[in-house]
Amino acid sequence: MVRTLRDTQLVINLNKIKKNIEIVKDIIGPDVAFMPVIKANGYGHGALGIAPAIMETKPAYLAVATLSEAVELKEAYPDYPVFVMGHTPDKYLPYVVEYGIAITVFELKQVELLGRLACDAGKTVTVHVKVDTGFHRLGKTPSPAYADEVCAMFDVDGVYVEGIFSHLALTNEEENDRQYDMFCDFIEEIEQRGYDFKYKHIADSIATVDYPQYHMNMVRPGAIIYGMKRNEAATVPVEPALVFKTAISQLHEIKAGEGVSYDYLWKAERDSIVATLPFGYADGYPRNLRDKGYVIIGGMKCPIVGVICMDQCIADVTDVPNVEAGMEAIIYGDGSEASQGAMTIAEAASLAGSNKNEIIARFLERPQRVYI
Numbered sequence: 001m002v003r004t005l006r007d008t009q010l011v012i013n014l015n016k017i018k019k020n021i022e023i024v025k026d027i028i029g030p031d032v033a034f035m036p037v038i039k040a041n042g043y044g045h046g047a048l049g050i051a052p053a054i055m056e057t058k059p060a061y062l063a064v065a066t067l068s069e070a071v072e073l074k075e076a077y078p079d080y081p082v083f084v085m086g087h088t089p090d091k092y093l094p095y096v097v098e099y100g101i102a103i104t105v106f107e108l109k110q111v112e113l114l115g116r117l118a119c120d121a122g123k124t125v126t127v128h129v130k131v132d133t134g135f136h137r138l139g140k141t142p143s144p145a146y147a148d149e150v151c152a153m154f155d156v157d158g159v160y161v162e163g164i165f166s167h168l169a170l171t172n173e174e175e176n177d178r179q180y181d182m183f184c185d186f187i188e189e190i191e192q193r194g195y196d197f198k199y200k201h202i203a204d205s206i207a208t209v210d211y212p213q214y215h216m217n218m219v220r221p222g223a224i225i226y227g228m229k230r231n232e233a234a235t236v237p238v239e240p241a242l243v244f245k246t247a248i249s250q251l252h253e254i255k256a257g258e259g260v261s262y263d264y265l266w267k268a269e270r271d272s273i274v275a276t277l278p279f280g281y282a283d284g285y286p287r288n289l290r291d292k293g294y295v296i297i298g299g300m301k302c303p304i305v306g307v308i309c310m311d312q313c314i315a316d317v318t319d320v321p322n323v324e325a326g327m328e329a330i331i332y333g334d335g336s337e338a339s340q341g342a343m344t345i346a347e348a349a350s351l352a353g354s355n356k357n358e359i360i361a362r363f364l365e366r367p368q369r370v371y372i
Contacts, residue, residue, distance in 0.1 A: 004370070007247035008279045010363060011370045012045050013334070014053040016241035020225045021057045023238055024208060032215050033199060035083065037222030038073075039065035044284070044363035045226060045242060048076050049371050054225075055080055060199070061102065063220050067092050074099040083128065085220070087138055093117055102126035102162070106139045108149045111156050118158030128163035128199065129153065131186055133179040135167045142186035147193070154195045163199035164190075168207055168214065176207075180214055206230050227334070228345065228356045240345060242360065244332040244367070248275045248297070248325050251317070260314045261306030266291060268316075274305065275317045277329055282310045284362035285331070286352040293351065295329040296342040298322070302329070 036059050042050045061083040064070050070082045083102040096103050097117045105111050105127045118125045129150050130139030140146045154161050166183045168176050201218035208219040227240035252274050259267040281287040293304040295315050302315040317323045333339025349356045
């Protein structure tokens with residue numbers, strides 16, 4: 001049983017995550033491999049906490065962004081395949097070999113070094129080749145020279161070149177097609193030389209849902225499995241799996257004209273009751289939601305007032321009937337009736353001038369994750 005030591009909690013519904021995954025798997029069909037992305041601590045949901053539920057859906061890999069994220073998963077679940085989508089510097093390759101992690105590569109010399117380390121350890125390490133089709137983040141632009149380099153990777157002992165991938169910029173459909181065609185042409189050039197890839201992938205969450213023509217034989221959805229849709233009006237029926245909540249620490253009765261928090265940037269226009277809430281920007285709540293954000297207490301919408309502090313903030317609860325310390329405050333809801341109209345992640349992103357992924361990725365370790 002997990003000890004609860006703080007009222008500020010993220011409640012994660014694992015069944016919703018699994019249901020979202022099944023919806024995505026229905027979209028891609030049985031012939032396309034599924035590689036869910038659980039980087040950034042599972043998009044704030046807690047990678048180690050959600051991994052067992054995700055593994056029940058039998059994905060090909062759990063995908064992360066960094067080697068440190070991969071090692072954390074491998075130490076907890078050593079038998080499950082983990083893939084690192086980001087760059088792994090040469091000096092960390094011994095850990096790749098030790099833990100049996102699949103990584104992204106785009107340099108022959110790194111693959112040769114990885115092969116030597118793997119052979120010395122009596123192991124084979126899996127890699128996927130990254131191709132830059134215009135995103136200009138990682139990988140090399142298709143060219144005969146890069147094709148030569150990739151073909152040479154196949155001949156390195158101790159290394160299994162399993163896959164090849166790229167990333168769409170998602171600028172518009174014309175640019176998507178240009179990137180996709182460039183990627184396919186590069187793969188064809190390599191395959192014509194007698195080399196084959198088990199997995200070919202270019203589709204993230206958006207492409208997985210909106211552009212089935214780019215599914216290839218593997219997709220790597222991230223935000224969508226947590227219920228984060230690109231367009232809230234989209235018909236794909238995924239649901240947010242997270243509720244962020246806390247409880248009132250203390251109440252203060254203040255007179256009209258009195259201020260709260262730093263610099264008294266908010267002053268009461270009437271005699272008021274304000275509640276101190278034990279969460280702040282160190283919990284991942286955007287500091288610029290001052291005088292924009294709100295919480296739900298006793299079914300009432302209570303605005304966040306005054307400067308948001310690192311660990312605490314203040315809400316105007318004057319209109320909440322029978323308000324008292326200890327009452328639950330819902331910070332972000334999941335859109336369900338139980339959330340009583342609480343702010344959604346989409347609304348928080350809009351008010352903060354951000355996007356949904358950043359809002360959930362902001363969550364640090366401090367808010368306890370409670371899995372249901």
